[in-house]
Amino acid sequence: MWQVFKQDVQRWVVQESIADPELVTKKVAFRLMRHHMGLRAMFWFRFGQWGIEKGIPGSVGRTMRMLHKGYGLEISPRTPVGGGFYIAHTVGTVIQAKRIGSNCSIVSCVTIGMRNEWAFPILEDNVFIGAGARVLGGITIGEGAVIGANAVVIKDVPPRATAVGIPAKIIHVGGEKSQKFSP
Numbered sequence: 001m002w003q004v005f006k007q008d009v010q011r012w013v014v015q016e017s018i019a020d021p022e023l024v025t026k027k028v029a030f031r032l033m034r035h036h037m038g039l040r041a042m043f044w045f046r047f048g049q050w051g052i053e054k055g056i057p058g059s060v061g062r063t064m065r066m067l068h069k070g071y072g073l074e075i076s077p078r079t080p081v082g083g084g085f086y087i088a089h090t091v092g093t094v095i096q097a098k099r100i101g102s103n104c105s106i107v108s109c110v111t112i113g114m115r116n117e118w119a120f121p122i123l124e125d126n127v128f129i130g131a132g133a134r135v136l137g138g139i140t141i142g143e144g145a146v147i148g149a150n151a152v153v154i155k156d157v158p159p160r161a162t163a164v165g166i167p168a169k170i171i172h173v174g175g176e177k178s179q180k181f182s183p
């Protein structure tokens, strides 16, 4: 659990960036958790995932209730989420995704979930989703893609593309923000 949570902590040393893992000790993690609600929520999410892995009964329900009540965040610890998951503001965010890659960022009040049918989005690595955006249906948001604030995304977004508006349209590929985490 520590290894994956450590990657989450890396996103909070300087918010939204990816800090050098050497900088992240348990003491640093504890200090950042005291300051940032988003990181505390992530701790309980990872704890829930650890509970599932260890077969501890009630891990799913308990984690979901805790995240909902304490942080206004809806996400199941059964959702596969890569390390370095950063949710700036948890309140009002609902996440029902098939899979979320590493180092994805969510700003606030985002909905990720089904559209008309029982199919859920996939977020590849390094995806950024702006405040209030909705990502709906069995679509894939490509690696490094950027979803603008308040966009409603109902089609696949190619890697490193920036999509804005309702319904979301691609405005460019390889913009400044999409390159932020590129190797």
Ligand SMILES: CC(C)(COP(=O)(O)OP(=O)(O)OC[C@H]1O[C@@H](n2cnc3c(N)ncnc32)[C@H](O)[C@@H]1OP(=O)(O)O)[C@@H](O)C(=O)NCCC(=O)NCCS
Residues within 6 Å of the ligand: 107, 108, 129, 130, 131, 132, 146, 147, 148, 149, 150, 151, 162, 163, 164, 165, 171, 175, 176, 177
């Ligand atoms: C999409 C975003 C990342 C900007 O990407 P960018 O590649 O730098 O794009 P630009 O700012 O150059 O804008 C390009 C065009 O898209 C439009 N645009 C940008 N963001 C938009 C949005 N969220 N919705 C609709 N149109 C948008 C701009 O008006 C501009 O249009 P124009 O070419 O007709 O003038 C940014 O606007 C955004 O939405 N960030 C989210 C920030 C956030 O969630 N903040 C909340 C903090 S609590």
